Amino acid sequence: MGIFSKIKNYITGGAAEVAVVFENDLVRPEDKLRLFVTASAKDDCKIKKVYLHIKCEETYKKRETTTTTDSNGNTTTTSRDVTKYYSHFTKELVLAEDILLRKDSEEKWLAEFEIPVDALPSFKGKDCHMTWKVFAGLDMPGNDPDSGWVSFYVQKKVDYTVEQM
């Protein structure tokens, strides 16, 4: 592979293709999420670590108000609903360290993670969501090859009371 290709891979993270394969993408608290991180090398990859980020993220709308004043001193106030995100849970698992993955070879690593008992279940509304997702990456010089964020689902019945409403 030429020097330009190596530079391109350094910038784009294209030295390997990384994917996440779930054994089961629907889990309950206290169950184990089991998945494989797979990497297919397009070039020799000297990997410091193979990592998996796990995140539970709330998506919601927040009203934001902006006030502007023009050159004549007239004030205008505008409001709009902006999409916001809040992380309820984040964790990094290191699946392997100091690996050399040769060009055209493939490797896979098993990741297991127990969903916390107090985890919030997944929810999909109209503007608001609770999303669980994973992101696998290879820690390498330059841009890390990664899988992007991939969703899985936590299923759970929460016992609310009328007094909480």
Add this chain to the structure above:
Amino acid sequence: MGLFKNVANFVTGGAAEVQLELINPVLDNEYSMHVVIRVKPTGDTIHAKRLYLEVQVVEESSTKNVLFRQEHILSEDLQINQGDEKEWSFTVELPAEVPPTYLAKYFSVKWGIKASLDMPGVDPNSGWQPFVLNKEVGVSELM
């Protein structure tokens, strides 16, 4: 009843007292809720086009979205005489794929139910009464 009282009732919906009692306000993996509605005129005999029940679940952050809504007509062309009280029992049946109650940090999903009399002006009503639906979200509802 004087003209001013009639005008006040037209504007405030105060011609009748509408009470809504939820027999099982926490639905635990079940979709039938039993309610009792009691209507009593506050003054003169009332005539209403209908007595109806609204059920809805609202997702709320800075926006409000009704995710599901039902309306049931319990009675039509009804008259309740001065001093009388009438009572209706009803079972609300929700489909299985409706969203559960959900309380997050910055948004909520809450169920409510309201009984109203369809009358000229503002409808006398019970106000929204909260209830809870506890269930697992189905896979098809998450994707």
